[in-house]
Amino acid sequence: MKDLLQQFENKQPEIVFNWKDSETEAEGWTVINSLRGGAAGGGTRMRKGLDMNEVLSLAKTMEVKFSVSGPAIGGAKSGINFDPSDPRKKGVLQRWYHAVSPLLKSYYGTGGDLNVDEIHEVIPFTEECGVWHPQEGVFNGHFKPTEADKINRIGQLRHGVIKVIENPKFSPDVMRKYTIADMITGYGVAEAARHYYEIYGGSIVGKKAVVQGFGNVGSAAAFYLADMGAKVVGIIDREGGVINEDGFTFEEIRELFLAKKGNQLISTNMISFDEINNRIWNIKSEIFAPCAASRLVTKKQIDSMIESGLEVISCGANVPFADKEIFFGPIMEATDNKVSLIPDFISNCGMARVFAYFMEKKVQITDEAIFADTSEIIRKAIQNIHNKNKSKVNLSATAFEIALQQLVQ
Numbered sequence: 001m002k003d004l005l006q007q008f009e010n011k012q013p014e015i016v017f018n019w020k021d022s023e024t025e026a027e028g029w030t031v032i033n034s035l036r037g038g039a040a041g042g043g044t045r046m047r048k049g050l051d052m053n054e055v056l057s058l059a060k061t062m063e064v065k066f067s068v069s070g071p072a073i074g075g076a077k078s079g080i081n082f083d084p085s086d087p088r089k090k091g092v093l094q095r096w097y098h099a100v101s102p103l104l105k106s107y108y109g110t111g112g113d114l115n116v117d118e119i120h121e122v123i124p125f126t127e128e129c130g131v132w133h134p135q136e137g138v139f140n141g142h143f144k145p146t147e148a149d150k151i152n153r154i155g156q157l158r159h160g161v162i163k164v165i166e167n168p169k170f171s172p173d174v175m176r177k178y179t180i181a182d183m184i185t186g187y188g189v190a191e192a193a194r195h196y197y198e199i200y201g202g203s204i205v206g207k208k209a210v211v212q213g214f215g216n217v218g219s220a221a222a223f224y225l226a227d228m229g230a231k232v233v234g235i236i237d238r239e240g241g242v243i244n245e246d247g248f249t250f251e252e253i254r255e256l257f258l259a260k261k262g263n264q265l266i267s268t269n270m271i272s273f274d275e276i277n278n279r280i281w282n283i284k285s286e287i288f289a290p291c292a293a294s295r296l297v298t299k300k301q302i303d304s305m306i307e308s309g310l311e312v313i314s315c316g317a318n319v320p321f322a323d324k325e326i327f328f329g330p331i332m333e334a335t336d337n338k339v340s341l342i343p344d345f346i347s348n349c350g351m352a353r354v355f356a357y358f359m360e361k362k363v364q365i366t367d368e369a370i371f372a373d374t375s376e377i378i379r380k381a382i383q384n385i386h387n388k389n390k391s392k393v394n395l396s397a398t399a400f401e402i403a404l405q406q407l408v409q
Contacts, residue, residue, distance in 0.1 A: 001397050002328070004404035009326050013056060014074070019099050026082035026092045030100055031059040034074035035107055036407070039141030041066065041355070042077035043113030044122060046084045046093075054294075055079035057326040061318050062352070064327075065345040067403040068381045069352040071359060073142050076108055084115035094125050101129035107141035110134045111351065114293070118181050119162050133157055135355055143359065157358040160365050167367040172223055172257045180354060180370055186220020186291070188350030188374050189316040192342045193287050194228055195379045196312050199386050200340065205229035208247060208285040210305070212236050213292030215263035217316040217348065219256070221289045226253040230287060234280045237265035238292075241276035245283055284308050291316030298322050299331045306338055311392075315344035328400065336396040343396040345403065346381045350374045 015032035029052045032040045042062040055077045063075025078100065082092055093116070097104075104110060104126060111134055112118030118134075126134045133154045139145055145153060163180050165171040170187070171178050194204045209230045211222045214237040222232050231247025235256070242248075242256070242265070259266045271279075281304040288305055290297050290313065297320045302310075313335065323329020335341050353374045357363055364370075381399070389398040 001401040001404065004408050005328055005400060007408050008404055009060065013059060016052070017100065017103065018052070019096060021082075021092055021095055023095070024082065024086075024088050024092055026080055026096075028078065028080040028096050028099075029055045030076065030078045030103060030108065031055045032074060032076040032108060033059040033063050035141065036063070036074035037072045037142045038144070039107045039109065039138045040074035040076035041109040041135070041138050041352070042075055043111040044078040044080070044096075044116045045113035046080040046082055046089070046115045048081065048083040050079045050081045052079075058318060060326055061345060063407060064400070064403045065349050065352050067406045068346055069349040069377060070356040071138065071142055073138060076110075077113075078110055090121075093121055094128065097122075097125045097131075098129050101126065101131055104129075104131045104134060104137050105140065107137045109136070109138035109355070111355065112181070119179065123158075123162075135359065138355075138359065149361075153359055153361070156363065156365065157355065160358040160370065161354060163365060163367075163370075165367050170367050170371055172254050176258070180367075181351065182216060183220045184350035184354050184371070184374055185348050186217045186222075186316065186350075187224050187371060188353075188378055189217065189221040189289050189291065189314050189347050190224035190228060191375045192347035192378050192382065193225065193230070193289070193312055193314040195375075195382045196314070196340060196342060199379075199382050200392055203229075204287075206231065207287050207311075208233045208283075209287035209289060210234045210236075210280060210283060210285045212288070212290045212296070212320075213317065214256075214260060214265035215291070218289065218291030219260055221291055221314075221316055222253050223257050225287070225289070226250040233285055234276070234283050235265060236273075236276050236280050238273070239264060240270045240273045241265065241280065242267050242269050243271065243276065243279060243283065281305055282308055286311040288313045289316055290320035292320075293317060294319045295322050296320060297331070299334065302331065302335050310339050312340040312342065314342045314347045316348050318344050318348070320344070328396070332396065336394055338393060340392045341396045342382065343399050346378060346399060349377065353377050
C-alpha cells in the first residue's frame with residue numbers, strides 16, 4: 001500500500017491553473033491531478049493563507065474519493081487565497097469563475113467547499129459566465145452525451161442538488177427548507193459509523209459520540225447520529241462547545257442544529273474553547289466524528305480518546321489529522337493501527353456521490369432514493385474493506401490499497 005501511495009502522491013498533476021486577481025490581492029489555483037476518464041472534479045474553497053500545496057493535496061484526495069463515489073474521473077480542486085469575510089468576496093468569486101470558465105465547459109466540474117456556497121455562489125456565478133452547470137465539464141469530458149441527453153441530465157442535476165428535503169426523517173425542520181446539499185455529507189458520516197457496527201459487529205444504538213465542528217457537516221452528522229440512537233456527549237466548535245456526559249437527547253441536538261448561526265454553534269450552555277479543549281478528549285466515547293477544518297487533530301488528542309474507550313472514527317473533514325503528509329502521515333497511521341478509522345474518502349463522499357447519482361441516466365429525484373443511494377455506496381465501501389480485512393484495525397490502510405489499485409497503473 002505504501003509503495004502505491006508514494007507513487008500516487010509523487011506523480012505531478014496534469015494541469016495547474018494559476019490566477020491573480022486584477023482588483024484585489026486574491027490569488028487562486030485549479031489543480032487537476034489527472035484527466036482520468038477524460039475529466040476531473042473537485043470543489044472550490046476560499047480561505048486566507050491557502051496555498052497551491054493545499055489545493056494539490058485536496059485534488060489527489062478527490063481522485064481517491066471518486067474511486068468510491070464515482071464517476072471514474074480524475075481528482076481536482078480549486079482554492080482561492082482570500083479572506084471570505086471580506087466584503088469584496090463576491091467580486092473575487094465572479095472574476096475567478098470567469099477566468100476558469102473554459103475549464104468548466106471542457107473537462108472540469110466544481111462545486112461548493114469551505115467558505116464557498118454551492119447554491120448561492122457557485123451555481124449563479126458560473127451561469128453568469130455561460131456555464132450551464134458547474135459540472136458541465138464532467139459531462140462533456142467524461143460522459144460525452146448527446147446535446148439532448150446533456151440537457152436532460154443537467155436539468156436532473158440542477159434540480160436534485162438544490163432539492164428541498166420534504167421527508168421529516170431527513171430534515172431537522174421541513175419548514176426551514178434544508179436542501180440535499182445542506183445535509184448529505186453529514187448524513188454519510190453518520191451512516192458510515194452505523195454501517196461499521198452492522199458489518200464489524202455491534203450496534204450504534206447507545207454508543208457515545210464526540211463531534212468536532214458544527215458547520216454543515218458536523219451539525220448534520222450530530223443530528224443523524226442522535227436520530228439513529230447514538231448519544232452525542234460533546235461538540236467542540238471554533239468558539240467553544242457543549243458537553244453532556246450522559247448524552248444529549250435527540251431533541252436537544254435538533255434544537256442545537258436549528259439554533260446555529262451560519263456555521264457556528266450557539267447554546268446557553270456553551271463553555272469556552274479552552275475549557276472544552278481541555279475536557280472533551282477525555283470524555284468516555286466510542287465514536288469520534290472530526291468534521292472541522294483539515295489537519296487539526298493531534299496525536300495527544302487521539303491517544304486520550306483511545307484511552308477513554310474510542311472504537312471508531314468517521315471522518316467528516318478531509319485529512320483531519322495534523323500530519324504534513326498528503327494522506328497517510330504518522331498520526332493517521334498510528335490511529336489506524338489502534339482503532340477503526342473510516343477514511344474521509346468513504347465517510348464524507350456524500351456530495352460527490354450525489355453529483356455522480358444525478359449524472360446517471362434518469363434517476364429518482366426523491367429524498368428516499370437520494371439518501372438511500374449515498375448510504376448504499378458507503379455500505380459497499382466498508383463491506384469491501386471487511387472482505388479484505390476482518391480485524392477492526394488498519395481499515396484506512398486497506399481502503400487506500402483498494403482505491404490505489406484502481407488509480408496507479
